[in-house]
Amino acid sequence: MAKGLQGFSWTMLLLLCAIQELGSWAMHTAVEGPGLGQPGDPALLAGGRVKRGWVWNQFFVVEEYTGTEPLYVGKIHSDSDEGDGSIKYTISGEGAGTIFLIDEITGDIHATERLDREQKTFYTLRAQARDRQTDQLLEPESEFIIKVQDINDSEPRFLEGPYIGSVAELSPIGTSVMQVMASDADDPTYGSSARVVYSVLEGEQHFTVDSKTGVIRTAVADLDRETQDRYEVVIRATDMAGQLGGLSGSTTVTIVVTDVNDNPPRFPQSNIVETAPVGTAIGRVKAEDSDVGENTDMTYQVKDEEGVEMFKVTTDSNTQEAVITVQKPLDYESKKVHTVVVEALNKFVDPRFVDLGTFRDQTIVRVSVLDVDEPPEFRPPSNLMEVQEDAHVGSVVGVVTALDPDTANHPVRYAIDRSTDAERIFDIDAKTGAIVTGKVLDRETAGWHNITVLAMEADNHSQVSRASLRIRILDVNDNPPELATPYEAAVCEDAKPGQLIQTISVVDRDEPQSGHRFYFTLAPEANNHHFSLLDIQDNTAAVHTQRVGFNRQEQDVFLLPILVVDSGPPALSSTGTLTIRVCGCDSTGAIQSCNSTAYVVSATLSPGALIALLVCVLILVVLVLLILTLKRHHKSHLTSEDDEDMRDNVIKYNDEGGGEQDTEAYDMSALRSLYDFKGGPGRNPASELHALPQWVQSPDLDFSVFRDYICRKVEQADEDLSVPPYDSFQTYAFEGSDSPVPSLSSINTWSSGSEQDFSYLGGWGPRFRQLAALYAGRRGEEDSEES
Template sequence: MAKGLQGFSWTMLLLLCAIQELGSWAVHTAAEGPGLGQPGDPALLVSGRVKRGWVWNQFFVVEEYTGTEPLYVGKIHSDSDEGDGSIKYTISGEGAGTIFLIDEITGDIHATERLDREQKTFYTLRAQARDRQTDQLLEPESEFIIKVQDINDSEPRFLEGPYIGSVAELSPVGTSVMQVMASDADDPTYGSSARVVYSVLEGEQHFTVDSKTGVIRTAVADLDRETQDRYEVVIRATDMAGQLGGLSGSTTVTIVVTDVNDNPPRFPQKMYQFSIVETAPVGTAIGRVKAEDSDVGENTDMTYQMKDEEGVEMFKVTTDSNTQEAVITVQKPLDYESKKVHTVVVEALNKFVDPRFVDLGTFRDQTIVRVSVLDVDEPPEFRPPSNLMEVQEDAQVGSVVGVVTALDPDTANHPVRYAIDRSTDTERIFDIDANTGAIVTGKVLDRETAGWHNITVLAMEADNHSQVSRASLRIRILDVNDNPPELATPYEAAVCEDAKPGQLIQTISVVDRDEPQGGHRFYFTLPPEATNSHHFSLLDIKDNTAAVHTQRVGFNRQEQDVYLLPILVVDSGPPPLSSTGTLTIRICGCDSNGAIQSCNSTAYAMSATLSPGALIALLVCVLILIVLVLLILTLKRHHKSHLTSEDDEDMRDNVIKYNDEGGGEQDTEAYDMSALRSLYDFSEIKGGDGGGGLGEGGPSGNPASERHALPQWVQSPDLDFSVFRDYICRKVEQADEDLSVPPYDSFQTYAFEGSDSPVLSLSSINTWSSSSEQDFSYLGAWGPRFRQLAALYAGRRGEEDSEES
C-alpha cells in the first residue's frame, strides 16, 4: 500500500508541475514589456497588453517529497531580462539559502528538504533582481509565498478516548448511547484528505454509529443487563470520505448496560420451617427468610408482609434494611397446648416498581413458613384472674374470704399447691389452704385500722416448687357499725353574765370512725340528767350538727362560773351506737358590746380577749424592748469603759455576791482582801474643805478621780457617815442629770468583810446599816428609790438585832 501511495503522490506532483509551468508561460507571454500589469490597468484595456517588471505565479511545493534530486518549486523572472546573464536573482526570507535555493541566472527555485504541511503550511520570501556588474536593484524587491501542498499523509485520530458510555437495558432501537469524534491533521480545504466517515468494526449486532456525526445508537431492543452488562464496541474513522486509498483510525468504546427493575423477587424455597419454645416473650425473633432479586442497587430493595389472617395475628414480619431479609418475630404469646404448629404465608414485594414493566408480570413472590411450638414445663396459671375479695370486719377468725384457683397448663396437669408470700402479710392476718386455695382470716379485722390489704398468693407445682406463679390479691374490709359517734373536739364555750334567752352559744359537730354505705346520720339530745336543766337548750339542726342556746336571763359567775352540759349523740346504726360528750360553758364578764372582758379562769380570759394575732404582736413588742434594753446597756458599759483608766478597776466587776452562811473571820483567810481595800482611799473622801468634798476639787472635782471613791467598811466608832451621805447625794444628782443613762432592771450589791461580825449575824458580809450608805449611782434614776429601800431595810435589821439582844 505504501508503494501505491508513493506512485500516486508522484503522479500528482508531475501534474501540478505541468500546470505550474503552463501558468508561468501564459503569464510571461501576456506580460511583455516593462512594468507590472494589474487588472483594470488602462494600458491593458487599450492595447490588451500589460507591461510588468516581475513575472511569476503563486508557488507550491508538495509535502513529504522523497526524491533524491531537489524539488523544483518555480521561477522568478523579470521582463527586463534579455537572457544575457546580466541580471542576478536572489531571495531572502523564511528558509532562503537553506530550504529553498535559487539559480542566480535563471531564477529557478528548488526545495532541498522534505517539508511537512502539518508543521508549517507556507513560507514567506522576498525576491531581488540586481545588475550583476553594479549590484544595483533593477526591480523593486517583491514578496512572494511558497505554499506547502497537502497530501493525505495523516490518518484520523480519536483524541478523547477511552470512551465509556451507558444505556439502560431494554431500551428501544435507536436509543442514543454516546458520540465519538475523530480528527484528521490533513488540510480540510484541499481535497478529501480530512473528510472522515465512521463505521462499526465490532459490535454491529447490538449498536450502530452515524457515519457523519459519530453518534452511537442501539441496534436491538433486547439488551438485558442480567445476561450481559457491558459491551466493547470498536468504531473506525476513515478519511477521503471513505474512498479507496483513504487512511483510517479506530477506538474501543465500552458501553455499560444499566439496570432497570424488570425482575421480581423470588424465594429460593417454597417452604421454610422454624421452631420456638412456647414461653418465648413477645418480640422474640423466630427466623429469617430472604427473597432473591437479580436486579442491582435500589431495585433489589423489597418489603415483606404476612398474607394470611393467622400470621397477622400471631406473628410480625419486618425488613432488615441492611440484608434485605424478612425477620419473623412473635407478636402474641404462644401456647403449645393450644396449637403446636402455625403455618403462615410471607410475601415479598419490590419496594420501587418501574411503571414501564408493571404489565410484564407481577413483582411479588410468596413462600410458606411453618413455625413449630415446643413444649416447656410452665408454672400454674390463676383462673379466673380476679384480684378483688371482700370480707366484713366483724368476721370471726377462720372465716373464708375467698378461693383462688390455679391450674397447670402443661399436658401432665400436675397438682397445684398454694401459699401466701409473707413479705406482703407480715402480721399473718390471712391464711390459705395449701390444697384448695381457700383464703381465711387469721386475726381479728378492724376496718378503722386497715381498710385494705394487698397480699401476694403463690401457686406452685406440687412436685416442682421452682415452677411458681404469683397473683396479687386485694382484700377490702367491709365496715360494720362498731364505733360510737364522738364530739369532734372537747368543746368549750363562753357566755356573758347578761346573756339573753335563745342566744347561740356553740354549734356541735361529731365524728364517727365508721363509714356506712348510706352515709352518716346523727341524732343529738340531752341525757335524762340534763333534760330538766333550765339554763341551756339543745337543737338538732338535722345536718349532723346541733346548736346550744341559752334558756334563762342572765348568769352570775359569783354563784357558778362553769357549767358542764352533757350531750348524747346517736348514729343511725345498725345497730345504733351512742356516746355522751360534755360541753364546758364558762360564765364571763362582758362589756356593753358583748365582748368578753374576763372570766374566772385567767388563761381562758386571755384566750378569749386576745386573738392569736394580738398575742403574737405583744410578744414581738416585748422582744423588741428587751433587745433595745440590752443594746443600751452595752453602749453604756462601753462608754464607761473608755472613761476608766487601765490601772483602775471597778469593784462591782470583781466582787461576787453569795448568800450562803459565811465563815466569819475564816473568810479573810481564804481570800486576800487587802487588794480590794487598797482600791479606795478615805483620805480622798475626807479631804478637801471638810464640806463633803471629794479630793482637791471638792464637789466639782474631776469625775475620773472620784470613780473608786467608795468607803472601806471598817468598823470604827468615830466614822462620820455624813461623808458617805454627801457622796451618795452628789452621785445621785449626777445620775439624774445624765439623760443618756437608762434605769437598770436589775442590780447586784457588794460589801466587804469587816473587822468582825455582829453577834448572831447570819453572814460574814457587813450589816445593812452600813450598806445603806453605798454608792448607788450606777442605778441612775433608780438610785434615790433604792437608797430609801436600803435605809428602810437597814432600820428593820437594826430593830431585829436589838430584839434579839
Template structure:
C-alpha cells in the first residue's frame, strides 16, 4: 500500500489504495500504476496543471461482493490544512453516505459498511468537505468524487429465451443452419473475461453442432430420415471466462424436429382387389375403397387416384377422400346384370406434390387392379315408355280401349306380368286395365265438363313375386264434344213502364255454354217459334253472345196485362247444333213523368155488390159446418183402418247367400232379402245394390241402361256389370269375380289356388283365358247366341 501524498494539488488530497491483487483492471497492475505516478514528465504536468491527466484523481475503486466481517476500506480524504492535531473535521454526503459508506471525521478514512453488488449499482457519487472543528466553518470548498464498484465473476451465463424449439427438413445437407441460441452474462463485459461466453454442445452429437461464438446450431450429418427418427433433444452449454477453467456455465434445451419432405413414393398394399356391387345400386353410390400407403405426411402424403384402363372405366369412377386419402370407387352409370356381369379397373395412386431433388428416387405413383362383380337382383317390371299421354273424346262408349301399355320383366327369368290401376290415382273408377294385355279401357262415361284431365298410375306386377311392382303415369285428356246446350246465365226478370216507347231497350240477355269448341263460343238468339210474331216485343242478336229485347209498340197498360213471358231460343255453333229455350219475364209497372217506377202491382179488385153483415155471417157459418164434417169423416176412417203387422212366426225371409266368390270374410254374409221382391214399391231408383259388390267397381251411374255390344268381350261385361249394379229391381244374379282383387277381412285369407305356384304342375294359371265359357253362358242368359252377339 502506498499513499499518494507525494503529489499535492489544490484542495483535498485523495489517497487511493492500490490493490495488488487486481489484474487486467482499469489501471493495470499496481507496479504499472506506480511507474506512471513516478514518471517525471507526469509529475511535471501535475505540478504545472497544464496537460490532461491520464487518470481520474477523484475516483475510488472497491471490489463487489466483499464478505468480510470488518468494514471494507475504500480510501482516504486529506486536507493540506490538516496539521494532524484534530482541528479539521471531515464530512461525507451524497449517494450512500451514512448507509453504504462511512468516513472517520478525524482521519478522513472511508469504509464500506454494506455488501456491494455491481449488477445492482455500478457507482456512487459523493461529496466531501473539511470543517473547522471548533467553528464548523468550511476550511476548503466542497469536493465531489465517485466510488466505482469493481466487477468480479459472480454471474453465470443464462439463456433467457430457452428452451428452444426448431425444425429442419429431413435429408438436409451438412451445415444447414437450424436456430441461433444466445446466453447473457450479467457481469461487466468491459472488465476482464467475466462476460465473455463460449458455446458448446453437451447432447445431440453427432447429429448437430453449435458455433462456439455465435451459438448457431447446424446439422452435422446427412440423410437424417424423418421416417426413422423425427424428434431430437439437444443440450447447449454457455460458459464465461472464455471457456477457461473456473468459469461459470449455463445450459438450455433445444427440441429439434425433422420436417417431412416427399421422399417416399406411394405403394398399394394389394395388387388385386375384388369387389361386389348390386345391379340396383344407384348412380354415385359407393362400390369400395382402395388405399395407397405413403410414409410421408401432410401434403407430401396427399394422393390422387385415377382410372388408367379397364372395361369398367365408363361404368365406374374413382375420387379421393381428402380426409383419409383413400380412393372411393363409385357407380357412374346404371348397372345391368343381364347385360354385363363383371368389370375390371386399373387404378393409379400418385403424389400431386413432388420435389425435384427426389426425382431420382423413382416414380411417385403405383397401380393396382380392381375386379368388380355385378350381383343380380330381382327388379320390378319396366314399362316400354316412361309416360303415356292419351286423348279420348268424352262421348266414347264404355269398354273402349284407349291405350295399350306394355311392361316386361328385366330379369333373365322374364316372369309374366299382370296389370292393374292404382286406385288412389283413379278414385272415380273411370278406367279399367286388362290384367293380361294391358289394354286401358273406359269403365264409366266420361264428361269433359265434369273432369277434363285424368292422371292415373298403371301398375305392373310380377306373377312369381308380387312384391316387384313397376308403375307408369298415364295422362288422359278428355276431348270436348258438343253435348251441352247454351242456357241463360241467370233467371232474367225485368220491369218496364207503361209509357215505354217503340224500340226501347227492355233487357239485355246473355247465355253460357259449358262446351269448349275449338273455334270459340258463339251463341245465337232468336224468339221461340211460338213467339215469332209477338206484337209487343222483338229481339236483336248483338253477335257478341248477348241479345237485346226491344219494345215493338208503345202504350202498355198494367190494368190490361201486367206480366209478359217471352220465350227465347238459344243455340250454339257446335256440331251438331244444340239449343235451349229460356224465358224472360217482363212486368209492367206504373211510372212517373221521369220514368221512376211507382207501382208494379195491379189495382185491388173491389166487389161491385156490397154485402150486409148478416150475409157475411151466413157465409162464414157454412164454411165452419163444412170443416166439421170433413174432420168427422177423417176420424171415422182412421178408426176402421187396421195396422198391418206380421207375426214373428210369419216373419221368415228367404236369404240367398253367395258362395261363388273368394275373400271378403265376414263381408260374405251380406244377404239379399227376398222380401224386397214381394212388392215393387220397396225398390227405389237410384239406390245402389247392397247384395252385389264385384271387385271391378265404380262403374258410372250415368251409363245408359242399354249398352251396345261390340266385338270386345270386356266391353260387353263392363256394360252388363254396370246394368246389374244400377238395377235394384233385378234378382240377385251371380256376379263376375276376378281373383286379382281379393276381399278384405277374411281370417282364413285366400283359399284360391292361383297363388300356389308349382313348377311341376300342369295347371294353367292364365285363368282369364278360361272365362270364355263363363262369358258365353252369361251371354246366353241375356239372350245372346254367342260371346260376340249384341243385346
C-alpha cells in the first residue's frame, strides 16, 4: 500500500517539476553527450530548445520500517529510455550501495536498512544514466534527496533535571513556583509527534502545572512550613498533544516551602500523633536552678485542670527533667493543641524562704496533636438486625453507617467480608451501606446469620474498619403441622364404647411469637363410624372407640385420617393417618395376638438395641459353627488313631443285616484289623492282635477261638491304664457254617443285654450268651456299650 501511494505521489510531483523547469531545459542538457544537446546538434543549430531528460521527484522513506523485504523508496527515469534495456541507472552519494540500492534497468530504489530520523533526517545522492554498451553518460548527473519521514517513536524527556524550586509559605493560590521543560526528538514540523502537554501525576492537591508552558503554580493558600516544609511533585509530559496513544515521560520536582514570620514566640511545645498510646512520652522540660548539690533536686506537677486529665508528669532523677506522658487518648479532630501548666518545686525547701515562694516556678507547655489518617468509624455501633424469612431477594435488611473521623472526611465505601458470608446470602450497597438479601431465606434452615461488614476510605482501601453484624431471621407460618410420629394403635375385639385408643400430638417447624395452637378433626374422607376424635385443647387429641366390639375376621385394620390445622396466619393444615389394628386380648385387656401382619408398637427399638441384637445373633451362629467343626474334627481324629488307642464299641442291630451291602456301607478294614492277635499268654496285648480265621462250615469247630479272643481283649483292657473307667464290648464275627439262616451279615454287633436274641447263630447262640455274661461280670458294669 505504501509503495502504491508513493508511486502515485511521485507521478503528481513529476508533472509539477516538468512544468516548473521547462524554462531551464537547455542549461541542464548542455553537458550531455553527442546527440543529446552537444554543440553541433541540429536542434541547437536551428535555435530550438532541448527537452530535459531526467524524470523523478523528491523521495521519502518512513523511519523504523520493520518489514522483511527491502522498502521501496522511488524511481528515477530518463525520458530517453525506450524500455529496451540500453540505459543503465546508477546512484552515488550517502548510503548508495549500502543503505540504498537501485535496479539498473528499471531505476527503482529500495532501502535495505532500518532508518532512524532522530539520527539522520535526509540523505543526498546523485543519479546517473549511462549507455549500457559504452558506459557514457546519457544525461547530466543530477542530485536528489531522500528524506526520512518521522513517526512517533521518541517519548518526551526532561533533560534539565533534577528540578528544585521554592515557594514561601502561605502564598496565594496561583503563585508561580518554577517552570519545567521536556523535549521530544521527533520531527516538530510533521504531525503532533513532538507536541508536548504537561500534567501533575502526584501532588495535585497542592500544585498545578500549565499544560502548554510547564509552569508550576500553587493550588492552595495554606502551605505551612511548620507543618510540612517540602513537597515531591511528579510532572508528566505527553506527546501527540495528550491524545490517546501518545508517549510520555515524567520527572520529580522538589518544592521547598520557605519560612515567613507567622508565629509569635511561645513556650516550649511538643508534637505527638493522635494515635499515640497511653503512656507515650511526648517531651521533656527542665527548670534551671543556680543552686548546687541536693538543692537542685526538683519535682514536677501539672497545675491546670485540663492538663491533669490528659497528661502526667514524672521526674527523671538523673537529669532532673520533667517527663510529660499521655494519660488519655488524643484526638486531632476534637482538639489540635493542648496547653499544659507545669510547676517545678525544690525537694528540699529552706523554711526561711517558704513565704517568699522562691522554691517553685511554672511554665506553659504546648502539646500539638498531629493528624493521622484513621479508618472510618461505625456510628451508631448497633450490631443487630431483623428480617422476615419470606422477604424477597433484594429486600433491605438495614443500613450501616460509618464516617471518616479525619478532617478531610473522605467518602466511605462498604463491603461484606465474604469469609463470613461465603454463600452470598446478603449484599451491601457500596455507597449507602444498605444491606439487602441476596438469596431466599429460610428460618428453619438457619435462624441467625453472623456477618462482618467492612468500611474503608474510597481513595485508600488500606484504611478499613470492621463491624460484626448479627441478623435474626423472623419466622412466618410457612410449614404445616404434622403428626409427631406415624402413629399405630391397637384395639381389642371386645372393646367397649368410649375406650381410649391413642393420644395424638403434632409438631410444627415454625416458631410463632405467640406460640403454637393446633386444632384436630377427622378428615372428611374418613367416613368413620367406629372411632371418635376429641380435641383436648392442649395441642393434643384423643381417639376413642365408638362401637361395641370388633371382629378382626371381618376387618383387622382401620385407617383413620386426622386433619390438623395451626393458628396461622395464614392457617396451614395437613392430614395424617392413624393405623388401628384389631387384636385379640385376654380378660384384663392385655393384647395377646393380632392379625397375621406383625403388630408394631410405636416404641420401636433404638439403633443401639438393634445393633446389640444383631451382635448376639452373630455370636450364636459362630458358636454353633465352632461346635460342629470340633465334632467333625473329633470324629476324624478317632478314625485316624493308632490301633492300640482305639476303643471297641457295642453296636446293636435290631434287624437282620444287609448281607453284602453291609460291607459296602462301612469300611471293614479298620474293624478286621482288631482280629490280628499273635502269640499266647504273657505277650504284649498290643502285639497280640491277629485276624480271626475265616469261618468254615464244619460242625467240629471249637468255640475256644472266641473264648481266647475275648479273654485277650479283657487282659488288654485291664493292663491299659489310660482308658476311662468304663469298657465297651464289640465283637466282629463271620457267618458260620451250616447256619439255618440263609443270609446273615458278615458283621454282627450286639449289646451286653442278657435278653439279646442269638437264635440266628444257630447252635452258637447259647455259647455267645455265656461269653457275654462272663465279660460283663468281669468288668463290673452293665449297659456300657456305645453305638
